[in-house]
Amino acid sequence: MNYLSVENISKSFGERVLFTGISFGINKDQKIAFIAKNGTGKTSLLNIITGKDEPDTGQVISRNGIYTGFLSQEPDLDTGLTVEETIFASENKVLRVIRRYEEALQHPEDTEGYQKAFEQMELHQAWDFETRYKQILSRLKLDDLSQKVSSLSGGQKKRLALATVLLNEPDLLILDEPTNHLDLEMIEWLEAYFARENITLFMVTHDRYFLERVCNEIIELEDGKLYSYKGNYSYYLEKKESRITAEKASVEKARNLYVKELDWMRRQPKARTSKSKSRIDDFYVIREKAHQRRKEHNIQLEINMERLGSKIVELHNVGKSYGEKRILDKFQYVFKKGERVGIIGRNGTGKSTFLNLLTGAVTPDAGKIVIGETVKFGYYTQAGIEIKPGQKVIDIIRAYGDYIPLARGRQISAAQLLERFLFDRKKQYDFVEKLSGGELKRLYLCTVLIRNPNFLILDEPTNDLDIVTLNVLEEFLLDFPGCLIVVSHDRYFMDKIVDHLFVFRGDGEVEDFPGNYSDYRAYEDSTPPAEETIAAEGEQKQKASWRKDVNKGLSYHEQKEYGRLEREIRRLEEEKAGIEKLFAEGSLEGEQIDELSIKLEQVIAGIEEKTDRWLELSYKE
Numbered sequence: 001m002n003y004l005s006v007e008n009i010s011k012s013f014g015e016r017v018l019f020t021g022i023s024f025g026i027n028k029d030q031k032i033a034f035i036a037k038n039g040t041g042k043t044s045l046l047n048i049i050t051g052k053d054e055p056d057t058g059q060v061i062s063r064n065g066i067y068t069g070f071l072s073q074e075p076d077l078d079t080g081l082t083v084e085e086t087i088f089a090s091e092n093k094v095l096r097v098i099r100r101y102e103e104a105l106q107h108p109e110d111t112e113g114y115q116k117a118f119e120q121m122e123l124h125q126a127w128d129f130e131t132r133y134k135q136i137l138s139r140l141k142l143d144d145l146s147q148k149v150s151s152l153s154g155g156q157k158k159r160l161a162l163a164t165v166l167l168n169e170p171d172l173l174i175l176d177e178p179t180n181h182l183d184l185e186m187i188e189w190l191e192a193y194f195a196r197e198n199i200t201l202f203m204v205t206h207d208r209y210f211l212e213r214v215c216n217e218i219i220e221l222e223d224g225k226l227y228s229y230k231g232n233y234s235y236y237l238e239k240k241e242s243r244i245t246a247e248k249a250s251v252e253k254a255r256n257l258y259v260k261e262l263d264w265m266r267r268q269p270k271a272r273t274s275k276s277k278s279r280i281d282d283f284y285v286i287r288e289k290a291h292q293r294r295k296e297h298n299i300q301l302e303i304n305m306e307r308l309g310s311k312i313v314e315l316h317n318v319g320k321s322y323g324e325k326r327i328l329d330k331f332q333y334v335f336k337k338g339e340r341v342g343i344i345g346r347n348g349t350g351k352s353t354f355l356n357l358l359t360g361a362v363t364p365d366a367g368k369i370v371i372g373e374t375v376k377f378g379y380y381t382q383a384g385i386e387i388k389p390g391q392k393v394i395d396i397i398r399a400y401g402d403y404i405p406l407a408r409g410r411q412i413s414a415a416q417l418l419e420r421f422l423f424d425r426k427k428q429y430d431f432v433e434k435l436s437g438g439e440l441k442r443l444y445l446c447t448v449l450i451r452n453p454n455f456l457i458l459d460e461p462t463n464d465l466d467i468v469t470l471n472v473l474e475e476f477l478l479d480f481p482g483c484l485i486v487v488s489h490d491r492y493f494m495d496k497i498v499d500h501l502f503v504f505r506g507d508g509e510v511e512d513f514p515g516n517y518s519d520y521r522a523y524e525d526s527t528p529p530a531e532e533t534i535a536a537e538g539e540q541k542q543k544a545s546w547r548k549d550v551n552k553g554l555s556y557h558e559q560k561e562y563g564r565l566e567r568e569i570r571r572l573e574e575e576k577a578g579i580e581k582l583f584a585e586g587s588l589e590g591e592q593i594d595e596l597s598i599k600l601e602q603v604i605a606g607i608e609e610k611t612d613r614w615l616e617l618s619y620k621e
Helices: 042-049 083-088 093-105 111-123 126-139 154-167 184-196 208-214 233-266 274-290 351-358 393-398 414-420 437-449 467-479 491-497 517-526 531-537 556-585 590-618
Strands: 002-013 016-027 031-035 057-062 068-071 172-176 200-204 217-222 225-229 313-322 325-334 340-345 366-371 377-380 403-405 411-413 455-459 483-487 500-506 509-513
Touching: 002 042, 016 042, 016 057, 016 200, 016 217, 016 225, 031 042, 031 208, 042 172, 042 200, 068 154, 083 126, 083 154, 093 111, 093 126, 111 126, 126 154, 154 184, 184 208, 208 233, 208 491, 217 233, 225 233, 313 351, 325 351, 325 366, 325 509, 340 351, 340 491, 340 517, 351 455, 351 483, 351 500, 377 437, 393 414, 393 437, 403 414, 411 414, 437 467, 467 491, 483 491, 491 517, 500 517, 509 517, 556 590
Parallel strands: 031 200, 031 217, 068 172, 172 200, 340 483, 340 500, 377 455, 455 483
Antiparallel strands: 002 016, 002 057, 217 225, 313 325, 313 366, 403 411, 500 509
């Protein structure tokens, strides 16, 4: 059953053409993701589909009687209402059923009217509506039902809008970046909800795990053309690669034929037969095909990283609280070269406060934070660029100089650098306030990397970035030689980038988990729900492995020891290499040689001892 048809629509803003001749349909039970690069009109398309905007050409046809719900990136809520009042003020069909039932109760003499109202209550399962909406609000961390919308944060407003649209139970639900402002626990709950509920979806999202687990079709807009893939994200990647390979082969074949036909054209006399005219017409078709070019202008990331010394960042017994709320409690950690840490935890457990403590924006209540002299932070915050009226894109970069230093002594102009971040010469002179959300994030990323940091801190870097840019950013970060801290709800991104996690549990508890997010999720899922039950039963059940390569025969404490040994062995190996380098330089005095020789023996002994224990745990059955 067709719910909605998009027929040959186009949209432009002045000289800027977003798309032309777009056509597709949405059928019952489809869960479709729409993918396109930033600035190509994803949000504009959603606004047209939902009737918030009009296409320049074409039309959108909806099936009669279909109720459509829309979650926009910036929800439009009545700030004078409370959280609970917002739910009851929505166009909810169950609420209408409840109101009719309450009215029927006021007129007991109308037995027929009461019977109809009662049957509708049964049909829509309206008896437990209050329980349902309270459960969803609780899942989305909106427990204070009396809180005014005006006092909610941007993320809380997005979650309230999501709760409202879910409770309205639309036949077709259209979502614009639904996972933004949700923590990992909420995202996984939402995935399970969509898998369980019989609902038709059309969404724009960059969350690749969400695409993988929720969507059964992907529509991609590329170079003005639509491509449809009847599968999830993995299927899309596979089939897109096959399509590109086939297109390249077709173009190459056309080029070879073009050379042959061009020679024929040059040898043709002026007088032409009808047969030759037909071949001439074919020639122009072949020429157009042969001159096709894929617009594969990918963002180019490159920095001239400052040298990082041996002392990086040390946290000694750091404590931080806001009133009764503890963020850190005697937290200790010493960062090492090349460390890549992911930070996860529920909203409000102190992840952003921790980053602000590291960068000096917030001071600790107790303990101390020591920053090495060579450390140069690059801090990508959720706040992004502060937009000034009348400021152009190129002005943002020229504030750092007309020429920007790159690696190996090279330099590049501000305009050339912007081109590497996919801002062409015309776009560089656009006003910053005209940029899309994704383009703003891309420009902000440019301003962070332009300072050549050696310690990158990225707070939700994936929000609003398209999938193409995300892939390039991931490849850049994999090769980044400095230290890296990432706070992100993008599980795909975290799995690819980080080596271990700081898990913020709340109330000052921070756990160092040796693995990526998928490892952590597997571990958490394998943990029995209540430790008290284990103690009562008198059974010491083993937890699942911390890492995929650790044998399942290890106990909980042995798994922690295994992860700790890996880090200690790596640190000792680096220390050993440093001492051997000093010996190789030949500039040591007699006493220094003796001291370092003893130190080297101790380090080698430590490596051997810890490696033996590591091997013992590795082969434990």
